[in-house]
Amino acid sequence: MTERIFNFSAGPATLPVPVLEKAKEEMLSFNGTGMSVMEVSHRSKHFAPVIEGATEGLREAMNIPDGYQILFLQGGATLQFSMVPMNFLGDGGKADYIVTGAWGVKALKEAKRRGDPNVIFSTEDEGFRSVPSQHDLRFSDDAKYVHYTSNETIEGVEFKYDLEAGGIPVVCDASSNILSRPIDVSKYSLIYAGAQKNIGPSGVTLAVICDEMLEKVPENQYTLLDYKVIAAKGSMLNTPNTWGIYLIDLVCKWLKDHGGVEEMEKRNVAKAQFLYDAIDSSDGFYKGHADPSARSLMNVTFNLPNEDLEKRFADEAAAVGLDGLKGHRSVGGIRASIYNAFPVEGVRALVDFMGDFAERNG
Amino acid sequence: MTERIFNFSAGPATLPVPVLEKAKEEMLSFNGTGMSVMEVSHRSKHFAPVIEGATEGLREAMNIPDGYQILFLQGGATLQFSMVPMNFLGDGGKADYIVTGAWGVKALKEAKRRGDPNVIFSTEDEGFRSVPSQHDLRFSDDAKYVHYTSNETIEGVEFKYDLEAGGIPVVCDASSNILSRPIDVSKYSLIYAGAQKNIGPSGVTLAVICDEMLEKVPENQYTLLDYKVIAAKGSMLNTPNTWGIYLIDLVCKWLKDHGGVEEMEKRNVAKAQFLYDAIDSSDGFYKGHADPSARSLMNVTFNLPNEDLEKRFADEAAAVGLDGLKGHRSVGGIRASIYNAFPVEGVRALVDFMGDFAERNG
Numbered sequence: 001m002t003e004r005i006f007n008f009s010a011g012p013a014t015l016p017v018p019v020l021e022k023a024k025e026e027m028l029s030f031n032g033t034g035m036s037v038m039e040v041s042h043r044s045k046h047f048a049p050v051i052e053g054a055t056e057g058l059r060e061a062m063n064i065p066d067g068y069q070i071l072f073l074q075g076g077a078t079l080q081f082s083m084v085p086m087n088f089l090g091d092g093g094k095a096d097y098i099v100t101g102a103w104g105v106k107a108l109k110e111a112k113r114r115g116d117p118n119v120i121f122s123t124e125d126e127g128f129r130s131v132p133s134q135h136d137l138r139f140s141d142d143a144k145y146v147h148y149t150s151n152e153t154i155e156g157v158e159f160k161y162d163l164e165a166g167g168i169p170v171v172c173d174a175s176s177n178i179l180s181r182p183i184d185v186s187k188y189s190l191i192y193a194g195a196q197k198n199i200g201p202s203g204v205t206l207a208v209i210c211d212e213m214l215e216k217v218p219e220n221q222y223t224l225l226d227y228k229v230i231a232a233k234g235s236m237l238n239t240p241n242t243w244g245i246y247l248i249d250l251v252c253k254w255l256k257d258h259g260g261v262e263e264m265e266k267r268n269v270a271k272a273q274f275l276y277d278a279i280d281s282s283d284g285f286y287k288g289h290a291d292p293s294a295r296s297l298m299n300v301t302f303n304l305p306n307e308d309l310e311k312r313f314a315d316e317a318a319a320v321g322l323d324g325l326k327g328h329r330s331v332g333g334i335r336a337s338i339y340n341a342f343p344v345e346g347v348r349a350l351v352d353f354m355g356d357f358a359e360r361n362g
Numbered sequence: 363m364t365e366r367i368f369n370f371s372a373g374p375a376t377l378p379v380p381v382l383e384k385a386k387e388e389m390l391s392f393n394g395t396g397m398s399v400m401e402v403s404h405r406s407k408h409f410a411p412v413i414e415g416a417t418e419g420l421r422e423a424m425n426i427p428d429g430y431q432i433l434f435l436q437g438g439a440t441l442q443f444s445m446v447p448m449n450f451l452g453d454g455g456k457a458d459y460i461v462t463g464a465w466g467v468k469a470l471k472e473a474k475r476r477g478d479p480n481v482i483f484s485t486e487d488e489g490f491r492s493v494p495s496q497h498d499l500r501f502s503d504d505a506k507y508v509h510y511t512s513n514e515t516i517e518g519v520e521f522k523y524d525l526e527a528g529g530i531p532v533v534c535d536a537s538s539n540i541l542s543r544p545i546d547v548s549k550y551s552l553i554y555a556g557a558q559k560n561i562g563p564s565g566v567t568l569a570v571i572c573d574e575m576l577e578k579v580p581e582n583q584y585t586l587l588d589y590k591v592i593a594a595k596g597s598m599l600n601t602p603n604t605w606g607i608y609l610i611d612l613v614c615k616w617l618k619d620h621g622g623v624e625e626m627e628k629r630n631v632a633k634a635q636f637l638y639d640a641i642d643s644s645d646g647f648y649k650g651h652a653d654p655s656a657r658s659l660m661n662v663t664f665n666l667p668n669e670d671l672e673k674r675f676a677d678e679a680a681a682v683g684l685d686g687l688k689g690h691r692s693v694g695g696i697r698a699s700i701y702n703a704f705p706v707e708g709v710r711a712l713v714d715f716m717g718d719f720a721e722r723n724g
Contacts, residue, residue: 005396009403012604017390020398024389028382034367034683036382038563038609041371041686074436074565075586078600082584106585113582196601201400203436203565203603220475222444223468224437238440239558241565242374243605247400321396324403 006346009324010153010299010337011176011197019250019341030246037246042239051235054245057252058199061261062178064185064208071227072235072245073205076194077103077175080205081110084171084190087217087227088144089115096120096143096168100159101128101152102330103173111147118143128155130291134164145169145189151177153197154328156301156335157294162187169213177298178206179255180340181265189213195244197298198339200251204244255340264340271338271347272297278351285358289333303333310334313357322350368708371686372515372661372699373538373559381612381703392608399608404601413597416607419614420561423623424540426547426570433589434597434607435567438556439465439537442567443472446533446552449579449589450506451477458482458505458530462521463490463514464692465535473509480505490517492653496526507531507551513539515559516690518663518697519656524549531575539660540568541617542702543627551575557606559660560701562613566606617702626702633700633709634659640713647720651695665695672696675719684712 007014030037033046040046055070064070073079084107089095093115097108099122111117118140121132139146146165151158153176162184163170169189178193185191190209196202209227217228223237224230230237255264276295279286279302289301304310310333314326327333336350369376392399395408402408417432426432435441446469451457455477459470461484473479480502483494501508508527513520515538524546525532531551540555547553552571558564571589579590585599586592592599617626638657641648641664651663666672672695676688689695698712 003396004390007397007401009401009406011601012401012403014401015398020390024386027386027389028366028379033685034365035369035685036377039369039371039374039376041374042564043691044371044686074438074441074603076436076600079436079586082586086584110584113584194601201603201605202404202601203606222448222472222475224441224444238438239374239556239564241436241563241603241606243563244565244603323395323397324406329405 005321005323006343006349007323008336008338008342008346008350010328010335011194012202013197013337013339014341015201015247016251016254016341019247019254022250023247038243040242042236042242047242050242050246050249051240053249054252057249057256058206058208061252061255062185062208063182067211068185069209069211069214069231071207071209071230072240072248073207073230074203074241076202076205077173077192078106080173080192080207081107082113083225083227084145084147085111085114085117086225087221088169088171088213089117090144090218092116093144094118094140094142096140096146096165098122098132098137098146098148099124100131100157101149101155102328103152103154103175104149107147107149107173120146123157128152128157129289130294131157131159134161137163137165139165139168143168145171147171147173149173151175151296151298153299153337154331155289156296156299157290158296158298177296179261179264180268180298182261195248197337200247201244203241204248267344268297268338268340271342271344272300274347274351275300275336275338278354282354282358283362285362286354298337298339300336300338301327301333307332309361312361316357317350317353320353322346322353367683367685368705368711369685370698370700370704370708370712372690372697373556374564375559375699375701376703377563377609378613378616378703381609381616384612385609400605402604404598404604409604412604412608412611413602415611416614419611419618420568423614423617424547424570425544429573430547431571431573431576431593433569433571433592434602434610435569435592436565436603438564438567439535439554440468442535442554442569443469444475445587445589446507446509447473447476447479448587449583450531450533450575451479452506452580454478455506456480456502456504458502458508458527460484460494460499460508460510461486462493462519463511463517464690465514465516465537466511469509469511469535482508490514490519491651492656493519493521496523499525499527501527501530505530507533509533509535511535513537513658513660515661515699516693517651518658518661519652520658520660539658541623541626542630542660544623557610559699562609563606565603566610629706630659630700630702633704633706634662636709636713637662637698637700640716644716644720645724647724648716660699660701662698662700663689663695669694671723674723678719679712679715682715684708684715
């Protein structure tokens with residue numbers, strides 16, 4: 001077998017090795033059934049413990065209270081950008097949007113197709129380097145909900161707190177920092193996340209939604225775009241992504257074996273600190289993109305003195321087994337994504353490489 | 363390793379063993395990258411040959427002409443039931459629907475949320491046992507498209523021909539017989555299929571759509587529900603189900619190695635004939651559901667003298683390694699799904715079991 005490398009990809013991203021090993025071991029016969037988990041009916045007794053395991057695993061990991069449903073959807077966060085206004089905005093309805101990066105911009109665009117979203121805070125003019133504090137925010141009285149992106153994957157800026165909106169339902173795209181640290185789910189009406197960063201492979205979207213929010217879904221929605229119908233069917237309205245849900249079950253078990261989100265937070269803080277320290281102690285050779293107060297624990301974004309050096313940095317790093325460091329094509333620079341499953345050894349290797357590269361090119 | 367069993371599940375369904383073995387072998391390091399295919403970025407050079415392989419593999423297997431786009435979507439056929447009217451029906455628009463089973467009913471229901479579909483042929487009153495012949499059909503002059511289900515998975519009835527609608531665009535849900543035999547793609551404007559029968563695992567939907575149809579997509583659709591935008595982005599508007607596309611690539615290679623859809627058709631005819639012969643020669647102990655002229659090659663549906671015997675049949679069969687034979691919960695009876703990857707040995711084993719069971723209980 002080829003040796004594993006360090007994969008800094010922003011998503012799809014590194015999965016825990018024990019999860020991959022278990023999936024490998026069971027590929028031709030899952031749980032002694034004589035079938036792959038991909039081959040069994042989603043309605044069979046074989047699959048029931050898988051979706052139950054994933055559901056209960058997430059409930060425990062996120063400490064999700066009663067009165068919230070856990071849904072496994074498809075289409076990524078991008079389809080949620082549309083489903084949220086389709087289900088909750090109403091024709092021409094109002095909602096408050098906080099825009100702190102490229103994904104927030106995309107979510108806003110879809111809401112405009114349905115209603116009249118109001119941008120109550122945007123950091124676009126300053127290049128998406130910060131997030132508002134709670135007391136910076138003023139919500140609209142007639143907002144059906146407030147929407148924000150808790151971690152902007154491309155720019156690497158992250159909210160450090162659970163946003164509160166004075167009774168207006170809070171809807172959060174948590175795709176790239178879900179499960180990275182404890183949050184208070186009771187403060188949210190809907191949390192959604194593409195699985196492909198901290199939860200599992202691409203092709204599954206997690207939605208955690210409170211019962212009060214489900215009651216607001218209007219009649220006569222397209223069936224597969226209706227949170228209430230999907231919740232009533234236990235995410236089994238039609239065939240879900242069974243392989244993806246199986247991986248989520250395995251990731252939840254791995255997470256529990258490794259101390260849950262509390263332990264992940266400690267590790268994630270330590271990993272990110274290593275990298276931000278390397279940036280800050282480089283005498284300006286490396287420049288962090290985000291304001292220090294908004295620095296993401298998951299996506300560490302920085303620039304080098306020029307684009308040529310950035311390209312060389314990413315190429316040379318890849319050549320020594322540090323893959324996926326090129327920044328998103330829309331913003332350039334360098335991005336090191338270090339989700340839960342990314343090992344601290346990989347961060348150390350990158351820090352060493354950064355020091356060496358700066359010395360050779362500084 | 364546990365021995366493999368014979369899995370008659372209707373979908374998710376049996377996958378080719380060499381495909382599973384390859385996926386197993388590469389689980390921790392795909393194509394020598396040191397990463398699982400689930401871990402690499404969908405926009406990376408690592409993944410590019412995978413989606414190209416799946417696309418070109420399908421183009422070759424289905425003999426898809428120029429002027430057609432091959433899309434990898436999410437949400438299953440069920441989301442297509444909504445996307446088709448959203449994109450092509452228009453407010454209150456007309457379309458012709460042919461309803462020959464439970465999936466056709468569901469597709470019709472979603473179209474009614476958008477426009478005014480016209481059921482030009484339904485076999486519901488006779489319990490979905492047949493399909494119309496081409497000369498039974500009269501299309502509406504003002505139909506934006508005609509929609510039909512080429513194989514109804516639950517009832518086991520199948521169209522044996524490529525439907526023609528005199529210039530009206532033909533939209534076909536081919537979820538459960540795609541790739542089972544050659545078809546003339548040029549007669550269709552849009553063919554869609556959930557992958558989990560003949561193409562790959564659940565969580566990917568294939569759409570094959572002609573350029574003229576894409577030109578009909580109106581402006582201001584929700585982005586991820588817009589065929590034209592998704593086609594323009596090469597199915598990479600957002601993160602696709604990368605694992606699913608990888609499996610599709612492997613299935614296409616397996617298909618090619620085994621003679622393509624021409625060879626599959628021969629095998630499928632032979633497999634189905636074995637089973638229908640066993641039914642027809644049972645002196646009425648087994649009764650086929652579908653009219654002989656509409657019998658599906660993929661889903662062989664039949665009844666026993668009573669429900670108790672049907673339950674015992676499915677339970678005893680499962681106990682000897684013939685799994686997944688219980689009919690769909692909505693219609694009962696027995697269903698043997700025998701897609702491309704289902705081995706003829708499994709069909710022989712079922713025929714033997716049927717003879718033995720009839721002798722013991724007849």
